[in-house]
Amino acid sequence: NAGVTQTPKFRVLKTGQSMTLLCAQDMNHEYMYWYRQDPGMGLRLIHYSVGEGTTAKGEVPDGYNVSRLKKQNFLLGLESAAPSQTSVYFCASSPPGQNYGYTFGSGTRLTVV
Amino acid sequence: RKEVEQDPGPFNVPEGATVAFNCTYSNSASQSFFWYRQDCRKEPKLLMSVYSSGNEDGRFTAQLNRASQYISLLIRDSKLSDSATYLCVVKYAGKSTFGDGTTLTVKP
Numbered sequence: 038n039a040g041v042t043q044t045p046k047f048r049v050l051k052t053g054q055s056m057t058l059l060c061a062q063d064m065n066h067e068y069m070y071w072y073r074q075d076p077g078m079g080l081r082l083i084h085y086s087v088g089e090g091t092t093a094k095g096e097v098p099d100g101y102n103v104s105r106l107k108k109q110n111f112l113l114g115l116e117s118a119a120p121s122q123t124s125v126y127f128c129a130s131s132p133p134g135q136n137y138g139y140t141f142g143s144g145t146r147l148t149v150v
Numbered sequence: 151r152k153e154v155e156q157d158p159g160p161f162n163v164p165e166g167a168t169v170a171f172n173c174t175y176s177n178s179a180s181q182s183f184f185w186y187r188q189d190c191r192k193e194p195k196l197l198m199s200v201y202s203s204g205n206e207d208g209r210f211t212a213q214l215n216r217a218s219q220y221i222s223l224l225i226r227d228s229k230l231s232d233s234a235t236y237l238c239v240v241k242y243a244g245k246s247t248f249g250d251g252t253t254l255t256v257k258p
């Protein structure tokens with residue numbers, strides 16, 4: 038059971054470069070989320086999706102775009118990377134409804150130099 | 151004021167000790183509550199949901215006080231393997247807000 042898989046696990050970007058982080062889940066979950074976690078801080082929601090073809094902004098969406106073309110995949114794009122986007126990025130998924138917790142991927146460690 | 155606040159700790163306790171963490175939340179309309187565990191450089195993992203009547207899972211007990219808007223996690227008979235950061239999570243309208251976490255170190 039793979040659960041939630043994130044690729045890549047590590048990446049170093051130069052300022053101004055672009056990249057896409059991929060999240061794939063095999064649990065048939067409707068909801069998917071992208072969070073970032075900075076040292077000593079909690080997880081902050083970037084974007085989320087409540088179903089295939091839908092996306093919505095979270096708490097810190099600026100500088101990121103997302104797409105959910107297939108139910109099992111949720112892509113996070115950085116159009117022009119900045120050092121402030123150096124962080125650990127976690128993808129999560131859950132069934133719909135209030136009573137379910139999240140299943141997280143193992144994270145992507147991104148450094149922008 | 152943060153939506154979800156936790157004492158960051160660290161809590162350093164000996165093996166076998168009982169330790170409790172509290173978490174307060176600001177949105178009185180919050181609908182569901184959880185505790186997650188996060189090991190160093192790993193992803194958060196769901197530890198347990200928190201119900202109004204309180205619930206227990208082995209050595210772990212979670213409580214919710216809606217009137218005072220706080221939740222708690224009690225760990226009895228601490229093990230070395232309990233060392234981790236514990237995240238309090240409050241869910242509303244399908245979105246979860248995470249606390250910054252409380253770090254626990256259990257020492258021999």
